[in-house]
Amino acid sequence: MGTPFSLLVTSYVVQTVGSVALAVTLLALHRHYARRHLLHWAWSWLALAVYLAGATAVLFTAPLLAPRHPLRLACASVTMIAGYWQVGWLLAGTLEIARGRPLSRRRLAWGLAALALAGLASVWPFTADPAAYTARMFVRVGLRALAAASVFLAAAALVHRATRGRGFGPRAVAAGFGAYGLEQLHYFGMVLLEALGLASSVFDYAIYLGFADFLIQWIVGLGMVGWLLEDERARVEQASKQLRQARDQLRLSEAQWRALADGAPVLLWMTDREGRFVFFNRAWQQLLGDSAPQPPVSSVLDFVHPDDAERCQRAFRKAFKAAEPVTGEFRLRDRNGHYRWFLGAASPRRDPDGAFAGLVGFCTDITEHRRLQEQFLQAQKMETVGRLAGGVAHDFNNLLTLIVGHVELASARTPAESPVRAHLQSIAGAAERASRLVQQLLAFGRRQVVQPKRVALENLVRDLDGMLRRTLGEDVELVTLLPDGQSETLADPVQLEQVLLNLAVNARDAMPEGGRLTIAVEAVQLLAPQPGFPSTVPPGEYVCLRVRDTGYGIPAEILPRIFEPFFTTKGPGKGTGLGLATCYGIVQQSGGFIQVQSLPGLGTTFAVYLPRAGASSSAPAARRPAPVVGSPHRVLVVEDEPETRALVSHVLQEAGYTVHAAADAEEALAVLERLGNELDLLLTDVVMPGASGRSLAQLARQRWPQLPVLMVSGYADPPQESGPEDPTSCLAKPFTPTELLEAIENLLAARPQQP
Numbered sequence: 001m002g003t004p005f006s007l008l009v010t011s012y013v014v015q016t017v018g019s020v021a022l023a024v025t026l027l028a029l030h031r032h033y034a035r036r037h038l039l040h041w042a043w044s045w046l047a048l049a050v051y052l053a054g055a056t057a058v059l060f061t062a063p064l065l066a067p068r069h070p071l072r073l074a075c076a077s078v079t080m081i082a083g084y085w086q087v088g089w090l091l092a093g094t095l096e097i098a099r100g101r102p103l104s105r106r107r108l109a110w111g112l113a114a115l116a117l118a119g120l121a122s123v124w125p126f127t128a129d130p131a132a133y134t135a136r137m138f139v140r141v142g143l144r145a146l147a148a149a150s151v152f153l154a155a156a157a158l159v160h161r162a163t164r165g166r167g168f169g170p171r172a173v174a175a176g177f178g179a180y181g182l183e184q185l186h187y188f189g190m191v192l193l194e195a196l197g198l199a200s201s202v203f204d205y206a207i208y209l210g211f212a213d214f215l216i217q218w219i220v221g222l223g224m225v226g227w228l229l230e231d232e233r234a235r236v237e238q239a240s241k242q243l244r245q246a247r248d249q250l251r252l253s254e255a256q257w258r259a260l261a262d263g264a265p266v267l268l269w270m271t272d273r274e275g276r277f278v279f280f281n282r283a284w285q286q287l288l289g290d291s292a293p294q295p296p297v298s299s300v301l302d303f304v305h306p307d308d309a310e311r312c313q314r315a316f317r318k319a320f321k322a323a324e325p326v327t328g329e330f331r332l333r334d335r336n337g338h339y340r341w342f343l344g345a346a347s348p349r350r351d352p353d354g355a356f357a358g359l360v361g362f363c364t365d366i367t368e369h370r371r372l373q374e375q376f377l378q379a380q381k382m383e384t385v386g387r388l389a390g391g392v393a394h395d396f397n398n399l400l401t402l403i404v405g406h407v408e409l410a411s412a413r414t415p416a417e418s419p420v421r422a423h424l425q426s427i428a429g430a431a432e433r434a435s436r437l438v439q440q441l442l443a444f445g446r447r448q449v450v451q452p453k454r455v456a457l458e459n460l461v462r463d464l465d466g467m468l469r470r471t472l473g474e475d476v477e478l479v480t481l482l483p484d485g486q487s488e489t490l491a492d493p494v495q496l497e498q499v500l501l502n503l504a505v506n507a508r509d510a511m512p513e514g515g516r517l518t519i520a521v522e523a524v525q526l527l528a529p530q531p532g533f534p535s536t537v538p539p540g541e542y543v544c545l546r547v548r549d550t551g552y553g554i555p556a557e558i559l560p561r562i563f564e565p566f567f568t569t570k571g572p573g574k575g576t577g578l579g580l581a582t583c584y585g586i587v588q589q590s591g592g593f594i595q596v597q598s599l600p601g602l603g604t605t606f607a608v609y610l611p612r613a614g615a616s617s618s619a620p621a622a623r624r625p626a627p628v629v630g631s632p633h634r635v636l637v638v639e640d641e642p643e644t645r646a647l648v649s650h651v652l653q654e655a656g657y658t659v660h661a662a663a664d665a666e667e668a669l670a671v672l673e674r675l676g677n678e679l680d681l682l683l684t685d686v687v688m689p690g691a692s693g694r695s696l697a698q699l700a701r702q703r704w705p706q707l708p709v710l711m712v713s714g715y716a717d718p719p720q721e722s723g724p725e726d727p728t729s730c731l732a733k734p735f736t737p738t739e740l741l742e743a744i745e746n747l748l749a750a751r752p753q754q755p
Contacts, residue, residue: 009056016056019049036102040093047086054079073123081119088115267342267363270349272296273356275320289335305331305339316346316359323348323356329366340367374560396434397714398641400734403431405647408736435734452590454613455493457521457545458482464497468504468519475514476507486523487543489610491590499586502579503547503606510551510604520546523612537593541612548605554598562596583608633680633748634658638668638696639712640688648683651737652744665691669699676704681748686713686730708747 026042057075065072088111096102261268262282270279276296285292293300301309308330319326325347331339346361407428414421461480469478500519507517526539554562561567563584583606587594592610635657639645642663649659660675662668665688672679682700684693697709714733731743 013052013056016049016052019045019052023049037093037096040089040096044086044089044093047082047089050082051079051086054082076123077120080123081116084115084119085112088112264362266365268360269300269362270360271358273358275316275358278358287332287334287340291335303333305333307331312344319346319348319359332363340365341370342366395714397733398644400431400435402643402647404428404435404734404736405651407431408738409651431734452490452492454488455491455496456485457487457489457496457543457610458484460493460496461500461519461521461545464500467501471501471504472508472517476511477514477516479516479518481518481520481522483521483523486612487521488613489543489590489592490613491610492586495586495590499583499608500545500547502583503608506579507547507549507551507604510549510553515550515603517550518546518548520544520548522546524609526609533593533595537609542592542609543612545608545610546605547608548603550603553600553602554596554604555600559596559598563594632656632658634660634675634678635681635683635744636660636662636668636671636675636679638662638665638682638684638688638693640664640685644685648740651740655741657744664688665693665696668696672700672703676700676707679704679707680751681708681710681744683710683712683744686711706751708751710743710747 023042023045026038026045030036030038030042054075058072058079061069061072061075092103092108092111264281264283267283267287268279268281269277269284272278276298277293277300278295280293280295288303291303293303301313304312312328312330315326315328318324325345327343327345329341329343332342333339342363343366344361344363346359349357349360351357407424411421411424411428414424461482465478465480472478504517504519511517522544523541524544525541526533526537563580567581584594587608587610590610592608595607595609596604597607598604635652637645637648637652637659639648639661640663645661645663649661652659660671660679662671665684668682668684672682682697684696686693693711693713697711700707700709708729710729710731712731712733712735729743729747731740735743
């Protein structure tokens, strides 16, 4: 079939231009999207352009050069190698898409080398040897068959890819490769016919194949561009979806973090690397009100107490300079102008690169913690002083017991007209005053012997009304606010009278020019710990005795010390400093507590809270049996102080008792083992070296349950709770011989009679 030469050349030129344009487009797309199969396809169409250019050169040199001319063979070799490489690069890019991973560079190089050898082998049919020509024609047939099979495999892979997508691009590329495979199959048939001698040359069909190649190139090229655009659109949509999800997640995380920060009961803050505060949580607004700082601000020192501002500034600068955590306590002014204590902590925060990005910190309100800590320290100090006072009082009581005992014995043997008797009376009076002072020390130390009874506070105030008015004087107005009933408590009435009198005397001294003293009694119920109350106060029903004066008040700086023993603001000789300390000890020993409120110039209010007593029993009080006098009894006296032991033994022997003495519990147990059933009473000191008197009494009662026990002590250390058949009593030091004998006789009289 004849073909115009100019039409064939035009076909090659158009294909070459199209191949170069498509190759440049693919290279640009590869540079933008960085996908290797684009690079392989670009090389494929560049190889096709070289092939077409070489074929054009062969057309022009064919009439001028012999078939075996070196230049003609060189042009033919370059043309065929480029043609096979075009198929190889195209197949490489397609396989990378089908496999989902890049081809090995080593395998790609070996494949291109094999295709180059195949291209050189296909050049030799230009030689004139018929046998060689036929052999090489069949080589070309095999290579063309391999090319057609390879392209069909690539088309099949792309068709498989296209069925999983819905875009135009993959389908267009698959259709283009399918058409290219058909073209290669058609070319394979022409070469096969030429090899079999059924056709003179396939060159006559080159023009048709050329236009088919041009159409296929643009189908594949447009399909690739569409494919990439669709992939890019899908990628952009996926990225946009991920961005929206990330933004929603960020908003959710920020909302959760904000809720956590605003719900935290502490002050949270954050700074940037320049030291500006860029975040405050809602707790700042709750603390400071409308004056709360709004970020960004450079400092919050305006809200810090002036005495703490410089220290806080140094700590803040240190944290910034060293990028290390700091902690400290300071005071912040609240919306009401009051200062509250806070514990602050700051730590450095880092950016994603690990560089210092500022500080983050919190401030915890510790005002209540410090108040409780101060209460604990005050209670600890008072307990320590109370123990000291109790110990001193205990030793002093032993001495007073000797003094009052010997004075009473000496007075009994001294005639009334003797001048010595006046001296003895002076000694007895001094001992009595010393005893009252010791009782105050014991009351403060909560070691005084108490005799609790049901006491109606309104009746107690009414009974003391006359004494109070005489004590206060005419220039102080006494006002009483008393309820009718429901104000009973379980306490020692004598001690409560002492508390009320001490408070009234202090109020009178605080109103030297006269004023008003108001005494009120009311029943109150504490459901929960009240602000300013001790943290150890249990909820329940209480009776409150409130004493309010209009005096000059108590300065705030000495208010925490008013209950300390021997602390007084009065002049020398005007006070012992034990009045309020005694009140404190009595109330504590009775299970209550005292609250004080005072404003300088306006007066002071003492509120005594005592547990309210339950319903009283209507059973009549047991009748005390008559004392036993004159009958001989055996008494075991256990006392570690030799002088006191000797005095007690002497008093009992003169009263007709048979006395067995022991210096400690071990010696007393030996006497009990020997004379246990013959003894009528055990008299023991409570505090002794080794085993205590209480332990001795328990051991004795286990062996001899009916043995009466009288314990004596300078402490308020009474025996354990006992029943009506447990004849155990306690006598407080100092005691006179008469009081000792009365206690023993009453205890013996209450002993169950032997059958």
